[in-house]
Amino acid sequence: MxxxxxxxxxxxxxxxxxxxxxxxxxxxxxRLDSFHNCLYDMISDSGLKNSDIFLAADLSESYGYQLLSGKRQPSRDKILKLAFALKLTLEKTNLLLKLGQKNSLYVKNKRDAILMFALNTKKSLIDTNALLESENCDLLL
Structure with a gap:
């Protein structure tokens, strides 16, 4: 199929x-909405290889495949790293966060505002971490 x-x-x-x-x-x-199904769809829609997405998100391949199979539930930061690797919009990022049972990005939180800005301006994960560091906020590790 x-x-x-x-x-x-x-x-x-x-x-x-x-x-x-x-x-x-x-x-x-x-399908019923689930984090792993949504992530699978987003990776498929990107046209990129799973391994390339995991590498860009700074996640091991084995961990990435555990996410896709539903065996692992990621932290909020790991979901955000995947969003940057997939170059997601803010709307799709918040959907992935919601399905991962994490808080959506919130503009009144300085770190979240920086992340929202970085997503909107299509910054890389490396550039986003540099911006977070320059503003004395926790990095996406």
Whole structure:
């Protein structure tokens, strides 16, 4: 079964006039929301290899695959590192945080505001850590 990209599936849903007909045709692509399913979809949608994402997020491959299988639950910082590796939007980052049962980024928290700015300006993880350091905030380690 070929996996549909999230954007294509969303487009088909928005064009549907009958949910039952949509779900009968495309239901095999819809799962209950979970962190590992969402992460899998985001990596698939990125077009990058799992190993490249894990490397960019400074995570071991074995740990990354444990996240994808649902065997491990990551810390908030590890989710954020994955968001930077995937170059996610703030909205998608907060979705991943929510599914990982972590607090969303909050603009009134200085560290979170820096992270939000860095995501919005597409900074790398290295540049983000440099910005965090320059503002005397905890790094994404």
């Amino acid at each position: 070929a996996e549909l990209k999230t954007e294509i599936l969303n487009e088909k849903l928005m064009k549907s006039e009958n949910f039952d007909a949509f779900f009968e045709t495309h239901g095999k692509h819809i």
